[in-house]
Amino acid sequence: MDIVFAVGFQVMSGVATLLITSLGLAIIFGMMRVINLAHGEFLMLGAYAAILSARAGLNIWIAMLVVAPLVVGGIGLVIERLIIRRLYGRMVDTMLATWGLSLALIGAVTMIFGNTVAGFSAPLGSFAIGSFTASAYALFLIAAAIVLFGGIWALLRFTPAGLIARGTMQNAEMASALGVSPERVYAVTFAAGSAVSGLAGALIAPFSGVVPTMGAAFIAKSFITVITGGAAMLAGTFSASGLLGTVATLGTFATTPVFGEVMMLVVAIVLLRLLPQGITGRFFRRSL
């Protein structure tokens, strides 16, 4: 019985991690059809923002939950102005540009802070499930994923800003003819997606370690999750991270972490072969 709980808890925290680290990418891709290959570096910048401000004496929760998203959101706003804005509708060019950006960010951070792993201990203890102990921080991560996902969903579903975002996503030309500036919507969306990535980076920092190249470990998984999810960005990311996170965690339990990720990739490939439009190309089509 204990092992069922323990495995279930691991699966949930695996899914939560995948969901958190994919949401920023999903928002930017889902709303703007921009594939941000610097997504992993946005996570990394969030982690650095959190660890540096915590070292400077700031409360660790404020550093993680407030400073990290604000800093990376601001960086996102600048990057949208300087680079992304010029490349709307040119998917391949955006991918190249953001890939270059990713290399530049890794280089810059390495130059400033060095290529060393910075420690960042999980700010919570552990708790016991029967004879197993689990990290309380993983529990917090699961809660954070739920709150973050629910918050974004509610924002899109119930607020005027969400209505503007959804309408512009469906028909930007008509939105502008009704008095909404799509450029502004895109700028805000990119900044919001960046902020979510920054928050995600801070949240995963305690167990991933903070290093300039940490983004590389996440970008591929996030990317696969978003593509497997398909057109409906929230329902898609949710269902895809639920499925792939479960497969990866169970695979890890049964074999090794490496095989867990291989199994996740195989499932994603098979799924995309069967459903080329992603999960939400077939199911939950009307969802957000």
Next chain:
Amino acid sequence: MMDVAELVSGYGRIGVLRGASFAVVRGECLGILGHNGMGKTTLLRTIMGLLACQSGRIRFEGRAIERLATHQRARLGLGYVPQGRQIFPALTVRENLLFGGIAKSGGAKSGGAKSGDAKSGGAKSGADDILARILDDFPELKRLLDRPGGALSGGEQQLLALARALCGKPRLLLLDEPTEGIQPSIIAAMSERLHDLRARYGLSILLVEQNLDFIRGLANRALLIHRGQIGREIPPAALADPTLVEEFIAAV
């Protein structure tokens, strides 16, 4: 109210509008009649700023607008009911209408979810007012409010597109072939509705159409668009008689 002078625009290097000039007088409904491919839709898209104007001038209420972005033109008081209606398919009818009023209700300015209770309450009631008022004018949309826009019939979508444009309280309404793909019985009802709304909202209308009956029923005067240029005014006598109109078009 609006002056268009020597307007040139098109897609890529293919010129569609080739020096179109005309004026809309305040309070009138000006019809522009033309066959397919003569530049009707291009004309409205250029006025709206969805297509760049290559040369020429557009003045709206004394202001040069040809270099403004589309959303700025909309905020100045241009309402647009495009060809194909362009309903947001995955938004409900209610959300489509709210979107139409969003630039006016101040909803666009409350950027986040937590913009002070009093303020968001105010914006909300503004949006609700607009919605209530438009539903008085379009009672048939009431029972459809929670349906996705994409699930509506062509006629219902046309009404919704019109209602959505009116939510923004435009002073000049641009109508692009509102009768396209609509049943004749609904066309008659729509003509009547537009008459009614014009009087009530003090609207000026620029209507491009190839349906002669519809133009005749609604427009105060009609111009002919031919190969990207606006021709002479069609004499009212000719407008009343389809064969005379055909002769007039042939003579241009």
